[in-house]
Structure formats: C-alpha cells, structure tokens
Amino acid sequence: MSFTSFRYLIFIAVFCVFYFLLPGKTQKFYLLFASYAFYMYAGPAFGALILAGTVVSYFCARFFEDGVLGRKRLWIAIGAVYTIGVLFVFKYLDFFCGTAMRVMGRSYAHQLALVLPVGISFFTFAVAGYLFDVESGKIKAERNFINFAVFVSFFPTIMAGPIGYARNFLPQLSAPKKYDAGRVQRGILRFTWGAAKKLVVADTLAIIVNTVYGDVSGFSNGLVLLAAAAYSLQIYFDFSAYTDMAVGTAEVLGFSVMENFRSPYLVTSVKEFWKKWHISLTSWLREYIYFPLGGSRRGKARTYFNVLVVFAVSGLWHGAAFTFIIWGLLNGVYQVAGELTKGARSRLRAFLRIPEDSRLLWLWRCAVTFALVTVAWVFFRAGSVSQAVLIIERMLSVFVSGFGVMDFASLGLMKRQAVVLLLSLIPFVTEDIYIARGKQRPELEKRELGYWAAVVMLAVLIVSFGNYGEGFNPQDFVYFKF
C-alpha cells in the first residue's frame, strides 16, 4: 500500500480513530496488528517472513543475554546469519550464482527468481542492528515480545525506512500514546508536504527521466545531461518525500523516527553529501561496518580501504546488480580522491588567492559535488552498465560536440507542466536552504490559521498538479524496490 494511495489515507484515518481510544497495552497490539495488515497487503506470505525474523532475533538476543548453553556470541551469530541470510537468499542468491556461473563460462539455468519482499533490506538491517547493539551492550535485549515485534514491523517505516534503531524506538513504547493535537497536526503537515513533493515534483521529474532513459540515442547530449540531472533531483525528492510521509505518519502516532536527509545537495563535498543523504543507512553502515573494520584509526590506506568496503556494501544493499556496486564504489572513490587531493586543492586555492569562505567557491564546490553525484546516479538508474557508460559518454560529449538540439517538447512534459514543476520546486528548495542553515522547521501548528493555510495550499497543489488519476502514470517510490 503506497503512502500516496487513497487506500492508505482511508487506512490511516480508520486506524487513528481507534488507536487513540484504546488503552495502553491494547494500543500496542492494535499497532502490531495494523502493521502486519499493512505489510501483508503487499503479499500475505511476507507476513510469515517478518514474523520468523522477529521470533528468531528476539530469542537470539535473549539467549545471548541469558547465556543459554554458555555460548553467548553464538546466539548473536545465529541471529545475524539468519537475518542477513534471508536477505541474501531473496535478494542476492540469483545474482551471485549467475555471476559465478558466468565467470566459470557456464549458463545459470536454475534461477530461483524469488519475489523480493517489499522493504526486506530495511527491516533486516533494523533487526541486525538490534542484535549488534545487544551484543555490544548498547542496549539490553527486549523482554517484551510485542514491543519488539512492533519495532520490527512498525508500518510507517517498514517499506522504505528510515531504518529503525531499537535503542531509539523501544523506549518510546514504554508509555501509551495519548492524542496530542499539536503532534498530530505536525504529522499531518509533514505528511502532506511529502505527498506534494512526491506527486508534484518527483513524479513530474520522472517523466523526463523515463522518457530519456527509455531511448538515450533519440536525444541530444544536452537533453541526456538534463535527464541525468533530473534524476538526481527525482531520487532526492522521491526518497525524501517518502521519508517526510513516514516521519509524518509516525509523528501522528506519537513516535519520533530518525530524519533521513538534511539538504544533501547543498554541500561542498561528496563526503559531506553522505553525511546528509539517507542518514539512517549511512549511520548503520558506519556503526556496524566501518567502525568494526577499524574506521580511520588504522592509517590512511586502511581508512581508504574501509571507505571503499562500506560503499561497496552500500551499493550492494541497494540492489543485486553491478550497476549498484559501481555506484557505491564510485561514491567511495570520490571520497578517497577527495582526501588524496585535499592538500593540492588547498594549495591551488592559496595560489589563486581564493578565500575559504568565498561564496563563489561554495557555489563551485556545490556544483562540482552535484555533478559528481549525478554521474554516480547514472549507474544507479541505468538498466545496465553498458547503458550507464553510454549515458555518461553522451553527457561528457557536451564538452566536445556541444549540447545539440534542445527540443524540450520531446521530454514528455507539457509547457504548463514544466512551468508548474519549476514553480513547485521553490518551496522545497527553500526548505532545503532553510535546513542547510541549521534552522528548525517552523512550528506552524502553533498558528492555527497559518497551519491550515499551509495544509490546504499543499492539498490544492497535489489535487491540481499531482501525478495521479487519469492521464498520468504515477510512479512507485524509488526505494520500494530495495
């Protein structure tokens, strides 16, 4: 059930009516039931998968803490192997077998072609993180099974994150959730903000991207470049919209979940970009892979190696394909290259007498970072490595043979639609600038008229210019496939 579907609105409205009326313990059962219903709507059999993962990790953590059989770490290993194993079987087995067979010069005729359970990468990482936290003593094993099951299946975040941390989430289950008008209003506004971002901006950008990626050879260099940049924006507005809607829904229910983005394109390096992009995943990888590998404490060469490993895993996490691995590695390489050239770039700036706090320099760095990230996103979006290489060739050809014919009409957007897209970007980009300056979102809910004016304007924007209904091709959230 997509957050942007009418069904979801009905679901959440009906759910909330009873949610706040129920007493504490029943409220948790109700939330658990709703979370399973929500998840199983995508595929009833997936419920069993998530239940099994919950049971295994719950008992493994408890057995670890209780020292059952006198082999504490064994239980964490079993839990982690089971959790990551499930992810491996569903997501990577075919890929690895196919690749191995190709390397051996054989054909892989026994594809399992398993249906990938929605959100599997998200909840398996949440569960694995919990086991590692218990093992390292950051948290105690949860004794209440219902609490733990709610953590694993929490419906606002189960489909595409933000990846939950048990240490943040479980304490929030200690008290029943009472209706808090301010919080509910804040949640509704955040949800509506995300819906507008997705339906008006991201899905309109998707029209350009899908048109060009569908037939790269049919477009000029300039338009291919434009489509690549449009994808950088699309994926950001798409995924951050999902996060807004997840955070908003959780807020309505009385929960705080991790923010996933902090104006990631208003940064001056790829390293900084990764501190502000998909924060829940980046934090997970840093905490459970980068630090255990030694982080930056074992010399430069090892640090660079660790960065590359983390980003290769990040790529693989996104999908079982070489395009994702290259995307991840490319981001790692950017950061290593950034570190290696740091001194030289500093000397060049001094030579050119460009002050470090120059606004032009900031803009230049932002532009370069955006360009680098955009090149990497080409691998993320392309259907194959060869298609990605072709697109990058075409993008770089701009410097040799120019932009070519810029026939904007061929991008699939109507004139008025393009104007609306540009105008709709204004509030969302403004928000990003606002957050990049370290400010908090304004608490509009404290001003009743201002709050409802904002909600109504967003709703009007969605129903008027959103990609829904007849004549449109609404897109699934990009991260649903991970």
Add this chain to the structure above:
Amino acid sequence: MTRGRSAAVTALAVIVFLVFSYGTGYMLLPERDDYGCTWDTFLSEDRNSIDVIVSGSSLAYCDVIPAVIWEKTGITSYVMAGPEQTIPISYYYLREACRTQRPTALFLEATGMFYKQYQDYTKVNIGYMPWGLNRLRATFEAAESSELPGLLFPLYDYHSRFFTAAPSEIKARLLRDSPDRLAGYTLLNKAQDPGKTIYRKFAADDENYRRNLSYIKSLAKFCAGRDIDLYLYIAPTRKLIPEDMLQRLKQDAANIDGINFIDFSDPKFNFGFDDSADWYDSLHLNVSGAEKFSSFLAGYMSDDLGITAGGKGDVRLWQSRADYIARQEIGK
C-alpha cells in the same frame, strides 16, 4: 486558541479545499453537447416545460428528434440519453430529469436491457449528472469500481486539463449554457447503406438482465407515483435483438404494471426508410432517417398513445429548433 475557534478554522480549511476541488473539477470538465449527456443544457430549459422525456443509449439520441415531434404535434420532448447507457443509469437519469420537469410520458429505449453490467462510457454518462442523490446512487450502483475515484472526485479524472485546457474552454464552462438547439438529439448527417438485417450479438448475462428488470420495475413504480406513462420501446434498427431475448423482454414487460412495450423494430411498422439515404450505419439512423422516425413517432404519440401537448414550451425556441433541423442536409 479556544477549542471552538480551532474547530471552526479546521472546518473552514476543509470547506475551502472542497470548494476549490469541486469548483475546479466542474470548470475542467470538457464541454459536451452531443452524444448524449446534455445535462447543463437540459437544466437550462424552462421548468416543467417538457412533455415527454426519452432516454436510453445512442439508439435514443440518434433516432429521436424532439424538434420534429414538436413541429408535428406541439409536444415538447427532450432526449436524455448517453452512449451505451445502461438501464440503471437511465433510471437515475429519468429520476433526475423529473426534478426539474413534470413530463406526462417517459420513453426508454430498452436495448440496454441486454448490455453488459458495465459498458464503455460510464464516466461520461454519470460524470455530467448534477450532484445529488441520483448521481451518487448511479455512481455506487451502476459504475465499475475503477471509475469511482473520478466520479466522486472529478479532479481525479480531469486535473490534467490544468495543463491542456484552452482559456476559451474554461470560459465556455463557466458561462451559463443556453438551451440545446437539438434538445438532446445528436445529429448524424452522413449516409451509409445499412446492409441486410441481422441479429445483434449480446453477451448472455441473466443476472444482469434480472438486475435491469428490477430497475425497470422501480421506474414503473416511480412513474406510477407521479402519474407519468412509461413506454419501453425498441428503436428501428438493422441489428435486431435476437428473437428469444426480445420475447423474454416482451413477456417480462407485460408482467409489470404500468409498462407499455412498443417494438419499433417490428417489420409491421413502415417508416419509409430509404437504404441509400436514411441510415448512418446498420444500428443508427442519420438525420434524414431520424426525421422520418420522429415524424412517425409524433403521430403515434398523439394518435395512438393519446399524449397531448402541455403548451408550456417556449414557442420561439422550439421554432428555432425546428428550423435548424429543416436546414440540415445529408452529407453537409
């Protein structure tokens, strides 16, 4: 802010949103004045000025010319039909039409009894109805579930017109409609040989037929309560309803109080059609054929059925309608 004020602001926000959504939904609806669904123009007729309302599918709106009936008899009539319109939708059309008109007779073209439960034009047929109970009931009872979002929230279907509609189209929607010069008739002015008479194929759906019959019963009850004569008729066509189906319909109609059944496809009726000049296709008459049929129907109404002119129609309007039809020529 007090709780009362807070509730008032919330309610105001909801009202503003709904007014915007339904207002723009109305504004963006493509203008439509033929192939049935002429609700806006129908509503601009003088109240209680129509003596006879005709409903059904294209077999109604392509074959019956109200202006010809008026010219022959003074009876004012209006065709409220839609493409492939199903019986339940026609039922709600007639109920809705009777909110502003007090006809003495309703004519329902009954081929729709054998249509599938959902034909191809549900959105168009219901989407132009005025908002109210009849529209809502038609939506929930006669529309496929995939059409519900657009029928209940028209922007769902038409908001793309924010990007495509010309200002003149929007202006035309916002201006008050003047009465339809064809009074619901759809003018077809090309001629084609209809070919030999054949039987039309319908998907056998007994359950749907029974459902349709229940709507006919409801319509008969509705008419009886308002002293309206109800006529179920079959239009003249070269694609006949299979004999067994037609017999069943005749039998069922005969068992319902207050229903008069007329089969104009029966060869006993001689309308004087010329195969080279009067047919649009094997199913529908063109304007020349429709003039002949309507002329016959006018005489049949007044001489055989005893329908009389109420005399409340705007004579100048009806004369202009008759003049307009008289000016029509095949092929032009």
